[in-house]
Each structure stands twice: as structure tokens, then as C-alpha cells.
Amino acid sequence: MSTELTHTNERFSVLSKSSEFLNLILNNITSCVMLLDKDLKLRAYNDPFLSIFSNKKDENLLYRRCGEVIGCAYQIEEEKLCGNTSMCHSCELRIAALQSYAANKAIFKEKITKPFFNFEGKKEIKHLQFSTRLFTFKKEKYIILILEDITELVTAKEKIHHLETDIL
Template identity: 60%
Template sequence: MNSKKTMANHSFDMLAESGEFLNLVLNNITSCVLLLDKDMKLQAFNDALKSIFSNKADEDLKYMLCGEAIGCAYQIEEAKDCGKTSKCCTCELRLAAFDSYLNNTVIYKKHIRRPFFNENGERIMKDLQFSTRHFYFKNEKYIILIIDDITENRSPGSVSNNV
């Protein structure tokens, strides 16, 4: 049993030494991985962000506020910055990220249903599962937010103006 553990740890050592390999892994998983700073600004993300959430094709999302990067319907409809809309104080993604940052809380597989805008400018409802946790890198504290779109296949009539 110890030899298996040693082999597994050795595998992770190989990953730590290869930034290129780690980038390939991150960009080929279907979960959206967001790295946020204390202000909820996007510092890094994987390719799944643009395929799942971006409301604008080929948009440069780095350093945007989280809600702006993922096409939050409230931020777009109210034409306010992420963190300043009437819904931000109850946004479960935002609250979980801040809880992880401030209290070192680990949020695991929480479910929410929220409206977003897609690349065609349509308001759509998405069912999401997300997890958050904090970590330190080079003396800076960050939040990792991992999101999966668990929305069931819906008919074209699933566009909603409710919520």
C-alpha cells in the first residue's frame, strides 16, 4: 500500500514541475476554474469559462469582476459593476467566495439557479454546481471557484425573464 501512495505522490511532483502540462490539464477539463483576488477580479481562468459563461465571443476576461466575466444577468440588466447590483448582496457565488477568502471556509458542490446572458444576447437560466476555497501563492491570497453547468438539456423555450 505504501508503494502505491509513493507512486501517486510522485505523479503529483511531476505535475508541479511542469506548468505547461498543468495548463493543458486545466484547459481540457469541463469544469470552469476561476482564480479570483480579494476584490473578486478574475486573475486567471481555464478555457471552459468562455464556452460555458462568456456573453461575448473572444472577449479578454482577465481582470474583469467575476459577474461581468460570467455574463451575470443582473449586472447587465442594471448596468452596474459586479458587487453593486440589487442582487449582489444575496449572490451565492459572491458570498461563498468571500466566505472562503475571509473565513477559510471550503464550499463544496453547492447548487444554485441563476440567469445569465449568452453570446446571442439571450437571457437564459443556468443550474450550477460550485465549490470554493482559498489558497496562498507567492504571499498573496486567492479564491479558486470551480463551476459546473448542470443545466439539463432544455428546449428553445427555456429562455426566462423570471428571477
């Protein structure tokens, strides 16, 4: 691929002939990108997903439901499949993904706070920002779910707020 392409202010569609280049971009952004099917099962993901959400090293993630692959505490503690826990009916991630799939509704930069289990098996509260959108490829419908862990940012803002209120 000519490097001139990257200097022309063109849309990524110009680069569509280079799947290698697009894969490098996808795997080097800091957001987790997940491709889910109609059953909210994981069909593809980028590299950052593994370091942020997978709660077991070297586990097979494909064809497992969203909550199962991101370490949802409710799914793990209740030992039920994602979609069957007591909290699934109010899960903002699930609702947004289903809205995107069923109504072709794009969801942008919504925020949630939920418990997850990390690599060490510890339960932790994470603050997430997410977006969902319907995606069609070869007549199959998928949901793109982009997740960002904003826990550090939220924690820092909370500390600043506490410091400001202590000063007043």
C-alpha cells in the same frame, strides 16, 4: 517528462515541475476554473470557461469582476458593477467566494439557479454547481472558483420526475 510519472498513482505535486502538463490538465477538464483576487476580479481562467460563461467573443476578461465575466443577468440589466446590483447581497457565488477569502472556508458542490446572458445576448436560466477555496501563491491570497453548468442534468431530472408523476 517521463510517462512513468502518470502511472505511479502519485499526487499531482510530483508533476509540479511540468507546468505544460498541468496546464493541459487544467484546460481539458470540463469544469470552469477561475482564479479571483480579493476584489473578486478575474485573474486567471481555464479554456472551458470561455465556451460556457463568457457572453462576448474575444472580450478582455481579466481584472473584471466575477458577475461581469459570467454574464450575470442582474449586472447586465441593472447596468451596475458586480457587487453593486440589487441581488449581489444574496448571490451565493459572491457569498461563498467572500467566505473562502475572509474565513479560509472551503465551499463544496453548492448549487444555484440564476439568469445569465449567453453569446447571442439571450437571457437564460442556468443551474450551476460551484466550489470555492482560498489559495495562496507568493504571499498573495486568491479564491479558486470552480463552476459547472449542470442545466442539462437538472432539466433531464425534472423531465423524469414529471413523467413519473404523470404515470402515478
